[in-house]
Amino acid sequence: MAEPQVEVRRSKRRKQTVSAYRDGGKVVVLLPARMTRAEEKHWVDEMLGRLRRSETRRKSPARNSDEALMDRCAELSRRYLDGRAVPEGVRWVAPMRTRWASCTPTEGTIRVSRRLREVPSWVLDYVLVHELSHLLVPGHGSDFWEWVNRYPRTERAIGYLEGLTAAADLGSDLADDIEVR
Known part of the structure; x- marks a missing residue:
């Protein structure tokens, strides 16, 4: 499966938290502005993994039995x-x-x-x-x-x-x- 398009949004008001959500065909990752590019890469990968796991659990036939x-x-x-x-x-x-x-x-x-x-x-x-x-x-x-x-x-x-x-x-x-x- 191809990786989704990712849009990173940085905010000076965001101090510690990182979050992500799907917006149509892309994933939006919200980060504190102070993060380095290496931290950004880490958190984008982490949040993509979390979204995949969450969606897999939700769609799991076992969960729905x-x-x-x-x-x-x-x-x-x-x-x-x-x-x-x-x-x-x-x-x-x-x-x-x-x-x-x-x-x-x-x-x-x-x-x-x-x-x-x-x-x-x-x-x-x-x-x-x-x-x-x-x-x-x-x-x-x-x-x-x-x-x-x-x-x-x-x-x-x-x-x-x-x-x-x-x-x-x-x-x-x-x-x-x-x-x-």
């Missing part, structure tokens, strides 16, 4: 919910009209909208922790949010989903379902 969702739920439950949330089943479903995902606590099942197949892993992880928390607390009360907020990127993921909802003009129902407290 129901089995992978179940495995991810097990890991997230261990890490953030003391291993207490154990679903009977987790599966991808056709895009839902008003939700990103849903849980039926009485059956222990979780359904995740296929719309989330393309989001970053940390956003999907938030949605899974949210639904796993419903296995512990069915409603959206403060005790529910205590569990959900154990996931460190909760507020960031909610913001991402709110932006995705607005950008896709999916309606306020989706945004309301991910509201914080």
